[in-house]
Amino acid sequence: MSELFGKKNRLSRIFNKSGKSIMLALDHGMALGPMQGIERPGEVLKKLTPYTDSIMLNKGILQNCYVPDGHVGIVLRISGAATIVGEDLTRESITTTVTEALRLSADAVATSIYVGTPNEHSTIRELSLLCDECETYGLPVLAVTAIGKDRERKTDPRYLALAVRVAAEMGADIIKTYYCDENFEKVVEASAGVPIVIAGGPKMDSVLDVLKIAENAVKAGALGVDMGRNVWQHEKPVEMLLALKEVVNEGINAEEAYSKHFGRK
Ligand code: 5RP
Numbered sequence: 001m002s003e004l005f006g007k008k009n010r011l012s013r014i015f016n017k018s019g020k021s022i023m024l025a026l027d028h029g030m031a032l033g034p035m036q037g038i039e040r041p042g043e044v045l046k047k048l049t050p051y052t053d054s055i056m057l058n059k060g061i062l063q064n065c066y067v068p069d070g071h072v073g074i075v076l077r078i079s080g081a082a083t084i085v086g087e088d089l090t091r092e093s094i095t096t097t098v099t100e101a102l103r104l105s106a107d108a109v110a111t112s113i114y115v116g117t118p119n120e121h122s123t124i125r126e127l128s129l130l131c132d133e134c135e136t137y138g139l140p141v142l143a144v145t146a147i148g149k150d151r152e153r154k155t156d157p158r159y160l161a162l163a164v165r166v167a168a169e170m171g172a173d174i175i176k177t178y179y180c181d182e183n184f185e186k187v188v189e190a191s192a193g194v195p196i197v198i199a200g201g202p203k204m205d206s207v208l209d210v211l212k213i214a215e216n217a218v219k220a221g222a223l224g225v226d227m228g229r230n231v232w233q234h235e236k237p238v239e240m241l242l243a244l245k246e247v248v249n250e251g252i253n254a255e256e257a258y259s260k261h262f263g264r265k
Contacts, residue, residue, distance in 0.1 A: 006138020007173065010107040014054040014073035014140070014174070015195070018249045021224035022241060023075065023197055024052040026061065027110075028228055030080040031089060037232035041065045044232050051241035054107070056142070056226055059096055062104060075142055075174075075226075076106035079126070090114035090146070094126050098133050108140040108174060115163040116148035124166060131171030142174040142226075143167035144199075157183040161190035168194045176226045179213045188221035200227035207240065207262055211254035214247045224248055236262070 015021045026044065028035055038044055041057075042065035049055060054073030055066070062076065078096040082089050092112050101109045111130055113123045131141050145163035153159040157180050167175045168191045175191050179198045188196050198217045204210050210230045217225070225244055231237045243257040 023054040023226040025228035026057045027077040073107040077110045079111035090117040110142040112144040128170040140173035143172035160187045165190040185220040195223040197226040200230035203233040215254040
């Protein structure tokens with residue numbers, strides 16, 4: 001049997017039969033506390049996991065609040081140890097062992113790299129070493145890419161592409177990036193074939209805009225979304241997931257999915 005079997009099998013629990021993933025991100029509390037929408041994570045998981053392919057969260061919420069039913073892929077975040085009130089939100093490092101992730105039946109582990117910050121060296125190095133360790137167990141690694149504080153850089157495809165390529169070079173199996181309106185296909189291309197999923201960022205005023213970025217990202221080659229706030233801070237999170245599913249998995253356009261689940265504009 002191929003030595004890649006474990007990795008392939010785990011990835012098949014994250015990416016559905018269409019090869020895409022609606023990943024629900026619920027890892028925010030580790031740095032931001034009980035923010036609006038995830039005050040009661042157990043209720044959020046119970047309500048929303050039937051509509052997702054995979055979930056991304058930390059070990060405490062996974063163990064205490066998730067009732068396993070075997071149908072969602074589990075992406076366990078294993079980096080953190082910095083908070084919004086601390087000195088530097090980017091001063092993350094690995095917080096959990098690979099053994100612990102395996103004990104918790106993770107299908108992938110996630111760690112952040114902070115490109116363009118004083119912590120880029122340590123976070124990139126940790127990603128690389130984590131990829132080596134996880135290779136032994138066939139455990140995929142999701143790299144969460146982030147670009148410093150400079151607002152313009154965060155939406156500049158050149159910087160996003162840089163962070164994505166760095167993650168691919170270090171051996172990531174899935175890469176999360178932010179979406180940008182211009183040249184997003186260049187960001188996807190930078191991954192050299194490693195699957196890309198996009199974060200949603202802060203809650204947007206318009207549902208249609210959320211669906212449109214998902215549509216455009218997939219058209220540019222992304223394989224899914226890894227979204228949090230635009231789902232669980234929305235008053236209709238189930239409808240949001242259903243609409244995202246149609247856009248991402250079935251290629252239905254954003255306007256159509258919007259009218260179906262949210263009525264006319
Ligand atoms: C932050 C994260 C979040 O999971 C990610 O940003 C996705 O959530 P959102 O859609 O709310 O941005 O990894 O480091």
